[in-house]
Amino acid sequence: MDKDPEVLRIAFQGLCKHNLMALRRPEKWGGPAVSELVFRRYQEQIARVSGALAFLQTQHQSAGSMLANSENEAIMEEYLPKMGNGEKLVGIGFSQLRRPGPPLMRAEETDGGYLLNGKVPWVTGYSFYPEYLIGAQLPDGRAVFAIVPLPTTELAGMKVSEPMGLAAMESAQTVSIDYENFFVPHEKVAFVKPAGWIQNNDMINIALQGSFAMGCAMAGLDIVNTNAQKKNVDFLIKAHAALQEELNRCRAWAEELRPQVNEETTNERLALRAWQIELMARCAQAAVVSSSGAANSSNHPAQRVFRESMVFTVSAQTSAIMEASIKRLISE
Ligand SMILES: Cc1cc2nc3c(=O)[nH]c(=O)nc-3n(C[C@H](O)[C@H](O)[C@H](O)COP(=O)(O)OP(=O)(O)OC[C@H]3O[C@@H](n4cnc5c(N)ncnc54)[C@H](O)[C@@H]3O)c2cc1C
Incomplete structure (x- = not known):
């Protein structure tokens, strides 16, 4: 799955077949509206099995959760009921909103919609997702989120890169996309977020995104455990037990902090x-x-797990997370 998009596609289609692609979807749109805890456990377990599959499917799960809070009822009706089984598949591309300085991806209001210009540096799921939720900044700092095509053939106004050569999860096919006066009609706009929305959202998500790291850590421990059993050496058995105990403590702290999202807990x-x-x-x-x-x-x-840990080290990274991670590396 890590190496071959076609093998990854089989597993991906399996998730669709089992209606597992919109787990946070409200009951009104078909459910199953699983709790935050169940969802995070699910993310851990997928990451434990395959980083590529975890990373690929989570883009769509995020799009689903975001669309469930859309201001556009017609989009909700069109998409949400079909997102659990993959009848509608939607990736995301809004990490550019995190970058300081002149916006990388800009939207400008025009007759009947918006004109998009600039670059989306990361969109995962090329050839898996026919569409994705783009985030583009307006001149006043707000951000327009719209569903746009992610075509595998040429389309006027957008230039999709080749899938990137990556050290890990290459099979999930990440591309960058350049836009020049690409028109998106109002009907495809899901919502407009206030300036600074992503920074606020990142603050809420600081710890939530850690589920992938926990799943990847479990995958590492599974290998240590297999080796410990196979080689039957005491220090490996002890190392596995010690790391497992630390993992349990770390997950317990995550559970404790999960419901409290305020400045004091940042x-x-x-x-x-x-x-x-x-x-x-x-x-x-x-x-x-x-x-x-x-x-x-x-x-x-x-x-593979070593390489996957690299992606989960930086995905949804913010400057504050970068700083906290680096500080931990230099602390004695
Ligand atoms: C393989 C892969 C696939 C991805 N797929 C997707 C996807 O499908 N959809 C999606 O939306 N995102 C995707 N991402 C983006 C991912 O979430 C980003 O890695 C993350 O947002 C960090 O951004 P960046 O890597 O572009 O780094 P940067 O742009 O360097 O940003 C990292 C942090 O540093 C801060 N920063 C940067 N420059 C400065 C500066 N000069 N001064 C102060 N602070 C600064 C930024 O604000 C940000 O908080 C993907 C990333 C990878 C590696």
């Missing part, structure tokens, strides 16, 4: 995210160390 949640990232990296490295030279084989799970 520093705690940043420290949690940094811990999740660092612990994941240690578990992935323990998988490599315990697998010895075989970990270098391009088909060995230890090196």
Whole structure:
């Protein structure tokens, strides 16, 4: 799944077949409206099995959750009921809104809609998602979110890059897209968010995104455990137990902080995210160390988990998360 988009596609279609693609969808639109806790556990378990699948499916789950809060009833009716089983598939591309300075992706109001200009640096799911939710900044700092095509053939006003060569999760096919006077009609606009929305949203999500790191850490520990059983050496059994105990503590703290989203807990949640990232990296490295030279084989799970830990280290990164992660690395 990590290497071949067609193999990944089979698993992806499996999630669609089992109606697992819109887990946070409100009952009004077909449910199952699972709790935050269940959803995070699900994200962990998918990341434990395959980083590529976890990363790919979460783009659509995010789009679904965001569309459920749309201001456009017609879009909700058109999309939401069909998002659980993949009849409608939607990626996302709004991380550019995080970048400081002149906006990378701009929207300008025009007759009947908006004109889009600029660049979306990351959109995952090319060839999986026929459409995606783009975020583009208006001159007054607000951001327009609209559903736009993610075509595999040429379309006027947009230029999609080749899928990027990536160290991990390449099969999920991430592209960048350049826009020149691309028109998006009002009917495709899901909502307009106030200036600073993404910074506020990132603050809420600081710890939530850590579920992928936890799942990836579990994948590393699964490998350490297999090696410990196979080699039957005491220090590996002890290492597995120690890391597992730390993982349990880390997850317990995440659960404790989950319901509290306020300014006072920001520093705690940043420290949690940094811990999740660092612990994941240690578990992935323990998988490599315990697998010895075989970990270098391009088909060995230890090196895949090691590479996946790299993506989960930076996905949805903000300056504050970067700072907290780096500080943890230099602390004794
Ligand atoms: C493989 C891959 C696939 C991805 N797929 C998607 C996708 O499908 N959809 C999507 O929306 N995103 C996607 N992302 C984006 C991902 O969420 C970003 O990695 C994340 O937002 C960090 O942004 P960046 O990597 O572009 O780094 P940067 O732009 O460098 O941003 C990192 C942080 O640093 C801050 N920063 C940057 N420059 C400065 C500066 N000069 N001064 C102060 N602060 C600064 C930014 O505000 C940001 O908070 C993907 C990323 C990867 C690696």
